[in-house]
Amino acid sequence: MxxxxxxxxxxxxxxxxxxxxxxxxxxxxxxxxxxVTGPSGSGKTTFLNIAGLLxxxxxxxxxxxxxxxxxxxxxxxxxxxxxxxxxIFQSFNLIPDLNLFDNVDVPLRYRGFNAKERKQRxxxxxxxxxxxxxxxxxxxxxxGGQQQRVAIARALATDPRFLLADEPTGNLDTQMAQSVMSLxxxxxxxxxxxxxxxxxxxxxxxxxxxxxxxxxxxxxxxxVVANSQAIA
Amino acid sequence: xxxxxxxxxxxxxxxxxxxxxxxxxxxGLGIGASMTTVTVNYLMSANPIPHKSSQLYNVQLDSWxxxxxxxxxxxxxxxxxxxxxxxxxxxxxxxxxxxxxQANGVIEPEGKDSLPFMVSARANTADFxxxxxxxxxxxxxxxxxxxxxxQQVVVINSETNQRVFGGENSVGRDLKINGNYFKVVGxxxxxxxxxxxxxxxxxxxxxxxxxxxxFAMIAEEKIGRSGNTNCWKTPExxxxxxxxxxxxxxxxxxxxxxxxxxxxxxLSFLNAYVEEQKAFGRFERPLNNKLLNVMQWLEQQQVVxxxxxxxxxxxxxxxxxCLLNTVGLLLAKSxxxxxxxxxxxxxxxxxxxxxxxxxxxxxxxxxxxxxxxLCFAWLGLQGIGALYGDMLKGLTSLDTNMVASAIAxxxxxxxxxxxxxxxxxxxxxxxxxxxxx
Numbered sequence: 001m002x003x004x005x006x007x008x009x010x011x012x013x014x015x016x017x018x019x020x021x022x023x024x025x026x027x028x029x030x031x032x033x034x035x036v037t038g039p040s041g042s043g044k045t046t047f048l049n050i051a052g053l054l055x056x057x058x059x060x061x062x063x064x065x066x067x068x069x070x071x072x073x074x075x076x077x078x079x080x081x082x083x084x085x086x087x088i089f090q091s092f093n094l095i096p097d098l099n100l101f102d103n104v105d106v107p108l109r110y111r112g113f114n115a116k117e118r119k120q121r122x123x124x125x126x127x128x129x130x131x132x133x134x135x136x137x138x139x140x141x142x143x144g145g146q147q148q149r150v151a152i153a154r155a156l157a158t159d160p161r162f163l164l165a166d167e168p169t170g171n172l173d174t175q176m177a178q179s180v181m182s183l184x185x186x187x188x189x190x191x192x193x194x195x196x197x198x199x200x201x202x203x204x205x206x207x208x209x210x211x212x213x214x215x216x217x218x219x220x221x222x223x224v225v226a227n228s229q230a231i232a
Numbered sequence: 233x234x235x236x237x238x239x240x241x242x243x244x245x246x247x248x249x250x251x252x253x254x255x256x257x258x259x260g261l262g263i264g265a266s267m268t269t270v271t272v273n274y275l276m277s278a279n280p281i282p283h284k285s286s287q288l289y290n291v292q293l294d295s296w297x298x299x300x301x302x303x304x305x306x307x308x309x310x311x312x313x314x315x316x317x318x319x320x321x322x323x324x325x326x327x328x329x330x331x332x333x334q335a336n337g338v339i340e341p342e343g344k345d346s347l348p349f350m351v352s353a354r355a356n357t358a359d360f361x362x363x364x365x366x367x368x369x370x371x372x373x374x375x376x377x378x379x380x381x382x383q384q385v386v387v388i389n390s391e392t393n394q395r396v397f398g399g400e401n402s403v404g405r406d407l408k409i410n411g412n413y414f415k416v417v418g419x420x421x422x423x424x425x426x427x428x429x430x431x432x433x434x435x436x437x438x439x440x441x442x443x444x445x446x447f448a449m450i451a452e453e454k455i456g457r458s459g460n461t462n463c464w465k466t467p468e469x470x471x472x473x474x475x476x477x478x479x480x481x482x483x484x485x486x487x488x489x490x491x492x493x494x495x496x497x498x499l500s501f502l503n504a505y506v507e508e509q510k511a512f513g514r515f516e517r518p519l520n521n522k523l524l525n526v527m528q529w530l531e532q533q534q535v536v537x538x539x540x541x542x543x544x545x546x547x548x549x550x551x552x553x554c555l556l557n558t559v560g561l562l563l564a565k566s567x568x569x570x571x572x573x574x575x576x577x578x579x580x581x582x583x584x585x586x587x588x589x590x591x592x593x594x595x596x597x598x599x600x601x602x603x604x605x606l607c608f609a610w611l612g613l614q615g616i617g618a619l620y621g622d623m624l625k626g627l628t629s630l631d632t633n634m635v636a637s638a639i640a641x642x643x644x645x646x647x648x649x650x651x652x653x654x655x656x657x658x659x660x661x662x663x664x665x666x667x668x669x
Contacts, residue, residue, distance in 0.1 A: 045663075074583050075584065078580055081579070087578045093575045097247045
C-alpha cells in the first residue's frame with residue numbers, strides 16, 4: 001500500500017543543510033497498524049508528513065497504492081489526500097470558528113458529496129465517536145478528548161484507507177488516551193490502515209507493527225508484532 | 233462551493249470583525265475619495281449630446297491681432313464677431329446653423345400681485361432648437377422667417393411657464409420682456425446639458441437659459457446682451473452700432489454637418505471666407521480656422537480643469553495607499569489563518585480551491601468597502617456641492633454608472649489586495665502551515 005525506498009528529505013537554510021530523513025525505506029501493507037517511535041528530531045513527523053503528501057521529499061521513491069507520488073501536481077496530491085488519507089494531529093487541528101458539524105463537513109465538501117450524503121456521513125461519524133448530540137457546539141466547548149474524537153470523526157468521514165496519526169494522544173490524559181487508542185484499534189479492525197507516531201511506548205506496543213526512527217533512518221523495524229489486546 | 237465559500241467568508245469576517253472592519257474602512261475611504269473626484273471628472277467630461285456630438289461643430293475664426301495671438305497655444309478665439317457671425321449665417325452653407333449669444337431680460341408677469349423677475353436668456357437663430365434637440369412640451373421653436381422678419385417670439389422653459397402661466401399651455405400668449413411683448417411659441421421641458429457645450433464662455437457648468445428669443449432681438453435692442461466679450465481693438469464706430477461692427481468677439485456659431493465631406497466642404501468655405509475678408513484688411517493672422525465637434529471642442533477648451541484632474545490623480549493614489557494598507561491587513565489575517573489553510577490542504581483542498589475561497593472573502597470585504605465608499609462618496613459630493621454651490625450644480629450626484637463603477641472598483645481593488653496574501657498563504661507547504669498551530 002505504502003512503499004518508501006531510499007527517501008531523503010533535506011531542509012536547507014542559507015548555510016545549513018539538515019537531513020531529516022536519510023535513505024528511509026519502509027513498506028506498510030493494507031490493514032497494518034504501525035506505530036512509529038523515536039527520539040525528538042529523529043524524523044518521525046517528517047516521515048508522516050511525506051507519507052501524508054503534506055511535504056515533498058528530496059530524493060528516493062514513494063509509492064502509494066502503486067502511484068508514484070513524486071510525479072503528481074498539487075491538484076492530484078490534494079485529491080489523494082482527500083480520498084485515501086485521513087489525518088489525526090496531536091493538537092486536534094479543528095477549525096475554531098466552525099461547529100463540529102461544519103468541521104467534519106470540510107473534507108466532504110472537497111470530495112464533492114451532495115448535501116444529503118454529507119449530512120449522513122457527518123451524523124454517522126459523530127455518532128460513532130459519541131458526539132452526535134453536540135454537533136452544533138464549537139470546538140472550544142469540548143474537552144481535549146472530545147476534540148480529538150471529532151478530529152477522528154473528520155478523518156474517517158471520507159472513508160480513507162489510510163489513517164495517519166501524529167501523537168494523537170499527546171495532549172490527552174491517560175484515560176482519554178486509552179479511550180482514543182481503543183477507538184483507533186476499532187477503526188483498524190474494520191480494515192483501515194493506520195500509521196501512528198507516538199512517544200508513548202505502551203501505546204506503541206499496542207500496534208501490530210512497531211518501527212523506530214533514529215537520525216532520519218529506520219533503526220528498528222517491526223520490533224513488536226504484538227497481540228495488541230494482550231499488551232493492553 | 234461558491235455559497236460554501238460565501239458562508240465561510242461571512243463566518244471569518246464576523247469572527248475577525250476588528251481586522252475586517254479596518255479593511256472595510258480602508259477600502260471605503262479609498263473608494264469614497266476616488267469616487268468623489270472621479271464622479272466630478274466623469275460628469276465634467278461627459279458627452280452632453282452623445283447621439284449627434286460628432287455632427288455638431290463649433291466655428292472658430294482667427295480674426296485677432298496680428299501682433300499678439302488670442303491664446304498662447306495659438307488657438308483662435310472661441311467666439312465670433314457680429315460681422316462674421318451674421319456673414320456666415322447669411323451664407324447659409326451648413327445643413328443647419330445657429331448664431332447665438334447669452335442675454336438676459338426682465339419678465340413682467342400680468343396681474344397686480346405679480347412682481348417682475350429677471351431671467352437668463354439666449355438670443356439664437358431658429359435652427360438652435362432642432363440642432364440641440366430641445367424637448368418641447370407645448371408648441372415648438374420659431375422658423376427662419378421669424379429670424380428674418382425679426383418677430384418678437386419667445387420659447388420659455390417649463391419653470392418660467394409654471395411661474396408666469398401656472399403651467400398651462402401658454403403657446404400664443406404674450407409675455408412682457410424688458411417692456412416689449414413677445415408671443416410664446418413653445419415651452420420646453422427640462423433641458424440642461426452638462427457641460428453646457430453650446431456656450432462655455434460664461435461657465436461650462438452653468439444652467440441652461442430660461443427663455444430663448446430670436447437673435448435679431450439683440451441688434452434691435454429688445455433684449456439685453458450679456459456674456460463674455462473680448463476685443464483686441466477699440467470699436468471704431470459710435471454706440472451699439474459701432475460695437476456690432478467692431479472686431480470684438482462675443483457670439484457663438486454652431487453648424488450641423490452630417491458627414492465628413494460636409495465638414496471638409498464647410499472648412500473650405502470658411503477658409504475662402506477668411507481669404508475674402510483679408511482683401512478688406514481684416515484677418516491679418518495666418519489662416520487658422522477651426523471646426524471642432526462637441527467633444528473636440530470641450531477638450532480644446534479644457535472643460536475638465538487641470539486641478540480637477542490632479543485632484544482625481546491624488547485621490548486614486550490615496551486609493552492605492554488604502555489598498556496597500558489592506559494588503560498588510562490581509563497578510564496579517566492570512567498569517568493568523570495559516571494553520572487553517574494547512575489543515576484544509578491536508579483535508580483535500582488544492583491551492584486553487586483555497587485561492588478561490590480566500591479571494592471570495594476578499595471580494596466580500598471589497599463589496600462592504602464599496603458600499604461604505606459610496607456613502608463616503610455621497611458625503612464627499614455633498615461637501616463639494618456645499619463648497620462650490622451653483623458652480624458645480626449637477627456634477628455632485630452619483631448616477632447608476634458611478635455606483636456600479638464604485639462597487640466594481642472596490643471588488644477589483646480588494647481582489648488585487650488579496651492576491652498576494654492569498655497566493656503567499658497557499659504556496660507554503662501544508663506541513664509548514666500545520667506547524668504554526
